[in-house]
Amino acid sequence: xxRRWNRQDRLGFIAKKSMTSALVLGLxxxxxxxxxxxxxxxxxxxxxxxxxxxxxxxxxxxxxRKGARVLTGKRALAAAWPGRGRRAARPLGRAPFDVCVVSPxxxxxxxxxxxxxxxxxxVVSELELGGARCRWPIIAVTGSNGKSTAAKLCAEALTLAxxxxxxxxxxxxxxxxxxxxxxxLDRIVVEVSSFQLEHVNRFRPAIGVLLNIQPxxxxxxxxxxxxxxxxxxxxxxxxxxxxxxxxxQRMEDIRHRVCRRNANAVGMRxxxxxxxxxxxxxxxxxxxxxxGGRRVALKGTAFDNPAMAETAAGVAAVLDACxxxxxxxxxxxxxxxxxxxxxxxxxxxxxxxxxxxxxxTTLSAMQAALRRTDGPVRLIAGGRLKEKxxxxxxxxxxxxxxxxxxxxxxxxxxxxxxRDVVACRxxxxxxxxxxxxWRDAQxxxxxxxxxxxxxxxxxxxxxxxxxxxxxxxxxxxxKQ
Numbered sequence: 001x002x003r004r005w006n007r008q009d010r011l012g013f014i015a016k017k018s019m020t021s022a023l024v025l026g027l028x029x030x031x032x033x034x035x036x037x038x039x040x041x042x043x044x045x046x047x048x049x050x051x052x053x054x055x056x057x058x059x060x061x062x063x064x065r066k067g068a069r070v071l072t073g074k075r076a077l078a079a080a081w082p083g084r085g086r087r088a089a090r091p092l093g094r095a096p097f098d099v100c101v102v103s104p105x106x107x108x109x110x111x112x113x114x115x116x117x118x119x120x121x122x123v124v125s126e127l128e129l130g131g132a133r134c135r136w137p138i139i140a141v142t143g144s145n146g147k148s149t150a151a152k153l154c155a156e157a158l159t160l161a162x163x164x165x166x167x168x169x170x171x172x173x174x175x176x177x178x179x180x181x182x183x184x185l186d187r188i189v190v191e192v193s194s195f196q197l198e199h200v201n202r203f204r205p206a207i208g209v210l211l212n213i214q215p216x217x218x219x220x221x222x223x224x225x226x227x228x229x230x231x232x233x234x235x236x237x238x239x240x241x242x243x244x245x246x247x248x249q250r251m252e253d254i255r256h257r258v259c260r261r262n263a264n265a266v267g268m269r270x271x272x273x274x275x276x277x278x279x280x281x282x283x284x285x286x287x288x289x290x291x292g293g294r295r296v297a298l299k300g301t302a303f304d305n306p307a308m309a310e311t312a313a314g315v316a317a318v319l320d321a322c323x324x325x326x327x328x329x330x331x332x333x334x335x336x337x338x339x340x341x342x343x344x345x346x347x348x349x350x351x352x353x354x355x356x357x358x359x360x361t362t363l364s365a366m367q368a369a370l371r372r373t374d375g376p377v378r379l380i381a382g383g384r385l386k387e388k389x390x391x392x393x394x395x396x397x398x399x400x401x402x403x404x405x406x407x408x409x410x411x412x413x414x415x416x417x418x419r420d421v422v423a424c425r426x427x428x429x430x431x432x433x434x435x436x437x438w439r440d441a442q443x444x445x446x447x448x449x450x451x452x453x454x455x456x457x458x459x460x461x462x463x464x465x466x467x468x469x470x471x472x473x474x475x476x477x478x479k480q
Contacts, residue, residue, distance in 0.1 A: 018098065019038075019041075019043055019098045019099060020043060020044060020098060021043065021044040021045075021046070021096065021097050021098050022038050022043050022044070022045050022046070022097055022098060022099050022100070022101060023046050023047075023048070023080075023097040023099070023100040023101070023116065023121070024038070024045060024046070024047040024048070024100075024101045024103075025047075025048055025049075025100060025101070025102045025103060025106050025110075025112055025113070025116075026048075026049055026102065026103025026104075026105050026106045027047060027048075027049040027051075027056050027059045027060065027063075027070070027072075027103075028103050028104075028105055029174050029177070030103045030104055030105075030125075030126040030174045030176070031047065031049070031101070031103040031126065032059050032062075032063070032174075033126060033130075033174035033175075033176035033177035033180070034101045034103075034126040034129050034130075034174070034176045035047045035063055035068055035101075036063070036066065036176070036177075036180060037129065037130070037133065037176040037177075037179060037180050038101070038129075039063070039066050039067060039068060040180060045063070045067075045068040045069070046068070046069045046070075046071070046080050046097070047060070047063055047068050047069070047070045047071075048070075048071050048072070048076040048077055048080060048112070049070075049072050049076065050072070050073065050074055050076065050112075051072065051073075052072050052073055056072055057072070060072060077112045077115060081096060081115075097116075097121050098121075098122075099121065099122050099123075099124060100113075100116045100121050100122065100123045100124070101124055101125070101126055101129050102123055102124070102125055102126075102199050103125075103126060104125065104126070104170070104193060104195035104196050105195070107220055108198045108199075108220075122201075123199050124199050124200070124201065125196045125197075125198065125199040125200055126174055126175065126176055126196070127169065127175055127190070127192060127196040127197075127200060127203060128199065128200045128201065128202065128203050129175075129176055130168070130174065130175030130176040130178070130179050131175060131190075131200075131202075131203045131204070131205075132202065133176070133179045134175065134178075134179055134188065135179075135185075136185045136186065136187055136188045137186075137187045137188075137205075137206040137207070138187075138188055138190055138204075138205040138206055138207075139154060139187055139188070139189045139190065139205060139206065139207045139209070139318055139322075140169075140190045140192050140203075140205035140207070140208050140209065140234055141154065141189065141190070141191050141192065141209045141211065141314075142191075142192040142193070142194070142197070142208075142209070142210055142211070142231055142234050143209075143210055143211030143212045143213070143231075144211075144212050144213055144214040144215070144216040144362065144364060144365075145211070145212060145214065145216075145360075145362070145364060145365045145368055146211050146212070146307075146308075146311045146368075147170065147171075147191045147192075147193070147211065148170075148171055148191055148339050148342065148359075149308075149311055149338070149339060149342060150209065150211055150311045150314060150315055151167050151169075151171050151189045151190075151191045152167065152171075152336075152339060153303075153311065153312065153315050153329065153332055153333065153336060154189050154315045154318050154319075155167050155189045156332040156335075156336065157315060157319055157324075157328045157329045157331070157332040158186075158187065158189075158318075158319065158322065158324060158328070159332075160328040160331050160332055161319065161322075161324035161325060161328045163186040163187060163322070163324065164183075164184060164185045164186045164187075165185060165186060165187050165188065165189060166178060166183060166185060166188055166189070167188075167189045167190075167191070168188055168189070168190050168191075169190035169191040169192055169193075169196070170191040170192060170193040170196060171189075171190075171191040175188075175190055187206075187322070190205070192234060194216070194217055194221065194227060194230045194231060195217070195220070197230045197231065197233045197234060198230060200233055200236075201237075202237055203233075203234075203237060204237040204238055204239075204242070205234070205238065205242070206241075206242055206243070207242070207243045207245065207318055207321050207322070208234045208235050208238055208242070208243070208244050208245065209245045209246075209314055209317075209318060210231060210232075210234065210235075210244075210245070210246045210247070210250065210254065211247070211310070211311060211314055212247060212250075212310070213227070213228055213231055213250060214362065214364035214365075215227075215362065215363070215364055215386075215387050215389065216362045216364065216386065217386060218386060218387055218388070219386050228257075229257070232254055232257045232258055235254070235258045235262070235265065235268070236258065236261060236262050237262065237264075238258075238262070238264070238265065238268050239262070239264030239265065239267055239268060240264065240267030240268065241267075242268050242269070243268065243269045243270075243271060243317075243321040244258070244265075244268050244269070244270050244271070245271045245272075245273065245281075245314055245317045245318060245321070246270070246271075246272060246273075247272065247273060247274055247310070247314075248272035248273060248274035248275075248276045248279045249274060251270065251272045255270055269321070271317045271320075271321065273289075273310065273313035273314050273316070273317050274310065274313070280317065280320075281313045281314070281316050281317040281320070282313075283306075283309045283310065283313050286299075287299065287304055287305075287306075287309055289309065289312055289313045289316050289326075289329070291316050291317070291320050291326045292320075294325070294326050294327055295327070296312065296316050296326055296327055296329045296330040296333075297330045298312055298330060298333055300334075301330075301333040301334050301336065302333065302336055302338060302343075303333045303336075305371070305372040306371065306372075307368045307371050307372045308372060312329055312333060315329050316329045339359075340463065340466065341356050341357070341358040341359045341462055341463060341465075341466030342357065342359045343355060343356075343357045343369055343372070343450075344356045344357075346469070346470050346473045346474075347473060347474075347477060349438075349473070349476055349477055349480065350441075350443060350480075351442075351443025351444055351445075352378075352438070352441040352442070352443065352444075352445055352446070352447055353445075353446045353447065354446075354447045354449075354473045355369075355373070355446055355447065355448045355449065355450075356449055356466050356469050356470055357369045357448060357449060357450035357451075358449060358450075358451065358455070358462045358463070358465045358466030358469060359462050359466070360450040360451060360452055361383075361386065361451065361452070361453060361454050361455070361462060362386055362387065362452060362453075363387055363390060363392070363393050363452040363453075364393075365450070365452065366379075366381060366393065366450040366451065366452030367392075367393045367396050367452075369448060369450040370393075370396050370397070370400040370401065370448070370450070371396060371400065373400065373446050373448055374446075375444055375445060375446060376400075376401075376402040376442075376444070376445045376446070377400050377401045377402060377445065377446050377448050378401075378402055378403055378405065378437045378440065378441050378445055378446065378447045378448065379397075379401045379403070379404045379405065379448050379450065380404075380405045380407060380427075380430070380433045380434070380437065380447070380448070380449045380450075380451070380469075381404055381405070381406060381407070381411070381414055381450065381451050381452045381453070382406045382407040382408040382409070382410055382411025382412075382414055382415075382451055382452075382453055383407065383408040383409060383410065383411070383451045383452075383453030383454055383455055383456075383457055383458070383465075384408065384409050384410060384453050384454040384455070384456055384457040385409075385410040385413070385414075385453050385454075386453065386454055390413070390414060390417045390418070391417065393418075393452075394418060394420075394421045395421075397418055397421055397422045398421040398422060401422045402422075402423070402445065403422065403423040403424065403425065403440060404418055404422055404423070404424045404425070405424075405425055405426075405427050405433040405436055405437055406424065406425065406426040406427060406433075407426075407427055407428060407429055407430055407432075407433050407451070407458075408429075408451070408453065408457045408458050409453075409457035409458075410453060410457075411426055411427070411428070412426045414452075414453075429458065430449075430458075430465070430468050430469060430472060431468075431472050434447070434449075434469065434472040434473060434476065435472075435476075438476055449466075449469045451465070
């Protein structure tokens with residue numbers, strides 16, 4: 001069972017009583033939520049955003065009406081803090097802000113952050129601020145792939161178990177926004193990204209879940225070692241009474257990393273999930289998950305495959321830590337509706353199933369989608385690569401894919417790299433790729449759109465890219 005929840009052990013240097021002024025960097029949803037929470041507390045807020053888009057202008061108007069000072073554009077920091085432009089180098093006097101709250105979209109090496117850190121101002125993420133104000137036990141879920149799906153399944157299973165739960169964080173609703181809403185909850189499930197973990201110091205969930213670690217966001221984090229270190233920050237402040245849930249194959253490494261830096265980690269409960277015989281949450285050969293003497297049946301659900309069964313096993317471990325019947329995970333799995341653009345079947349045409357997995361923005365996510373697909377696959381992949389190593393997926397491609405259709409900025413590079421193990425064709429854009437798949441596909445095959453790359457070369461985000469795929473498939477259907 002989770003320990004008795006005590007807010008005071010998490011407030012630290014961002015306690016309400018010690019804060020009178022705050023700098024908020026970034027006016028996306030997270031930055032907006034943080035600024036509004038601070039304004040509610042009577043803190044003097046200065047908010048900056050380097051963009052001048054209509055969306056930013058709209059948020060700026062809202063914050064100004066509430067009393068914040070908002071500046072936008074590349075020179076916003078210099079305007080808010082005279083003499084502190086990106087080239088400022090002279091010694092600083094007293095810092096004008098008690099804390100700087102940074103949005104996930106602001107990279108750790110951003111020039112504004114260098115100036116703030118030079119001034120000795122504590123920098124925290126919106127997640128950290130929201131966590132310090134959160135009244136409910138936090139279930140924090142991170143990982144390279146499947147975070148949103150796990151958070152949704154977890155919340156739905158706990159709801160079936162009779163608990164009042166909501167979801168926040170990277171899932172859609174910033175944690176600060178959920179805190180401001182002040183709902184009457186038993187727990188809150190928070191999806192946590194590596195971007196959010198760049199600036200956490202005292203964030204302490206009651207239950208921390210690491211689903212997996214695979215190459216992701218190395219364009220921002222630099223090396224795999226840095227990325228792993230960021231993910232383990234989720235457990236850095238956890239201690240006696242808390243539960244850490246990690247894949248069995250990662251247990252020794254993650255536990256060693258955490259215990260080396262966190263003396264309190266010795267008193268934590270560590271729970272593994274996977275296929276090992278002695279694993280606490282074990283995935284059996286029949287695909288069911290077993291926790292103690294209880295069995296979670298997944299047959300016929302979206303989790304009835306090795307990749308998704310691991311997600312269900314991690315969620316079962318959460319319910320067990322909450323003292324709930326793990327069989328509610330199976331019940332939630334049977335009614336589970338996939339989130340948009342996460343391995344969603346769009347429709348079946350002429351015996352060919354078209355699947356939208358636009359959210360797969362890494363090659364490891366693409367690999368997971370291939371592994372969960374039965375039968376031959378026609379794969380549409382490409383966009384802006386996040387990784388340098390593209391060869392680790394070759395074995396899966398050789399086993400699962402009948403042909404790869406490349407699109408986008410790095411689509412040609414992928415088809416060139418993979419052509420020795422699978423038939424490849426570079427199509428350029430998504431509409432041409434869908435048409436090419438339709439000409440080639442045979443009944444019983446799956447047309448899988450799992451790009452394995454970021455979308456920003458041709459689309460605003462993965463959702464817009466997914467909608468474009470759906471529209472292209474619907475055009476085919478209208479011609480039938």
